[in-house]
Amino acid sequence: MLILAALMLGACQAAEPLKLPENAEIDAAAAGALAVDALSAQIAERHDRYAIYYTPEEYAELFRSVSGSYSGIGVYIYPDEAGRAMVYGVMKGGPAYEAGVLPGDVFLRLNGDDLSSLTYDEVADSLLGFVAGTQLELTFLRPDDGEVVIKLKTAKVEIPTVESVMLDDEVGLIKISSFNMTTGEQFTTAYNDLAEQGMQGLILDLRDNGGGEINSALQVCNYFVPDGEPMMYITDSDGVYYYTSNRAATDLPVVILQNGHTASASEVVIGAAHDCGMATLIGETTYGKGIVQDLQQLDSGAGLRFTSAKYSTAHKNDIHGVGIVPDIVFPMPEDADNLAAYTMEPEQDTQLAKAVAVLAEKMVAKSNENQTN
Incomplete structure (x- = not known):
């Protein structure tokens, strides 16, 4: 990584020094990390047409997909015609499958917190970050059945490919x-x-x-x-x-x-x-x-x-x-x-x-x- 950093520094054009207002307070660690990110992205763009820079959130999602498993409930989420977060697929053997979640179920609440106003991406993010074994209470709107409350525990879910x-x-x-x-x-x-x-x-x-x-x-x-x-x-x-x-x-x-x-x-x-x-x-x-x-x-x-x-x-x-x-x-x-x-x-x-x-x-x-x- 040190060799790569030296290469990046040598390849980047000189920039005007950053001027800050007097008495400005900055987080040195955060600033240093951002500087490395900027240099990394620049060297990637200049020397590798296939290189991609990922934000922390994007990298975490990428790593989940590459690793082949994650801690969650095991559903695929997509917006319905009204833009609401809807289950369009359930991973066989996962917590949602075992608990009876069905394709077509629309997310309404998670542990009592309203989800109906969130985008499907935001709903998906809200279901991540729980360690395996966490008890969740999900409320869905199910066609023909109205509101359905399902309790389940998160688990390690294998991503089927x-x-x-x-x-x-x-x-x-x-x-x-x-x-x-x-x-x-x-x-x-x-x-x-x-x-x-x-x-x-x-x-x-x-x-x-x-x-x-x-x-x-x-x-x-x-x-x-x-x-x-x-x-x-x-x-x-x-x-x-x-x-x-x-x-x-x-x-x-x-x-x-x-x-x-x-x-x-x-x-x-x-x-x-x-x-x-x-x-x-x-x-x-x-x-x-x-x-x-x-x-x-x-x-x-x-x-x-x-x-x-x-x-x-x-x-x-x-x-x-x-x-x-x-x-x-x-x-x-x-x-x-x-x-x-x-x-x-x-x-x-x-x-x-x-x-x-x-x-x-x-x-x-x-x-x-x-x-x-």
């Missing part, structure tokens, strides 16, 4: 929305669950997945790269090194869905699976973010995200600024461009339908190969 389902008796679908510190474990659970249900082919949906925690992405890569083979290469100030798979790859036919919002850690998975010949790619060219970033918390509680290295795929392909072109280019219809892949109804999802058809052909080919052998 993986969804899975059997599309039929043989085809499994795993959707990864982002990569946090628990995504690798979630993927393993989902994969094993589908395997127990008789999965014979897998569709991995990485559309709109902007990346995240790299170690979880590598855990997923293990399923698509033969044991001991390289999964990705890293180039940083110390040189070049690589990560290898530590388990046997799946023997199932695999199709991966991707689009222009598929980036970073998602591209690590796609690059590894495709370079090793383990997957057919369908959709659109990925974003092309071939860099590794670190998070650094500053003394003020604020934080920086900055580029620390570049990566290339298992076959040393540099995808930065280029992306990964699918084997089968299959864009969504123009009238569906405004629909995120994770919110549209299955019958609208023409890319998924194409993936099912291609996977069926791969499964038949594998079956014929097994019979020949």
Whole structure:
């Protein structure tokens, strides 16, 4: 951090000295922290187009999302048509789920304090900061039922990033929305669950997945790269090194869905699976973010995200600024461009339908190969 600070000081232009009124009182610690923040933000903006400065509040929220868990009640909050904070999703197994909170419930009060005049962001913030085990009393307005009072205790809530389902008796679908510190474990659970249900082919949906925690992405890569083979290469100030798979790859036919919002850690998975010949790619060219970033918390509680290295795929392909072109280019219809892949109804999802058809052909080919052998 001292080296970084020296670099920042050398890179910043001289500024006019700050003039304060006589007898002005300042908090020296706070002023020093703000100065470091300002320098950090300036060096980031000048030398790293992907660097981001976070306020203390933003950094805390980012860390919660990356860590994969937080202490809370386990709900997704979004404004309803009137702008009120409404529950639009409940995390299965969380305190709210167990206590009977339902999608559509509108927040009215928390421990007797009025919430109805707050924005949905403010309501979400009011539910954070409680240690696990804290007793809360929530009052909701429920359609058709009026006011509903629910008592529950906060708990450690795992943030789900993986969804899975059997599309039929043989085809499994795993959707990864982002990569946090628990995504690798979630993927393993989902994969094993589908395997127990008789999965014979897998569709991995990485559309709109902007990346995240790299170690979880590598855990997923293990399923698509033969044991001991390289999964990705890293180039940083110390040189070049690589990560290898530590388990046997799946023997199932695999199709991966991707689009222009598929980036970073998602591209690590796609690059590894495709370079090793383990997957057919369908959709659109990925974003092309071939860099590794670190998070650094500053003394003020604020934080920086900055580029620390570049990566290339298992076959040393540099995808930065280029992306990964699918084997089968299959864009969504123009009238569906405004629909995120994770919110549209299955019958609208023409890319998924194409993936099912291609996977069926791969499964038949594998079956014929097994019979020949």
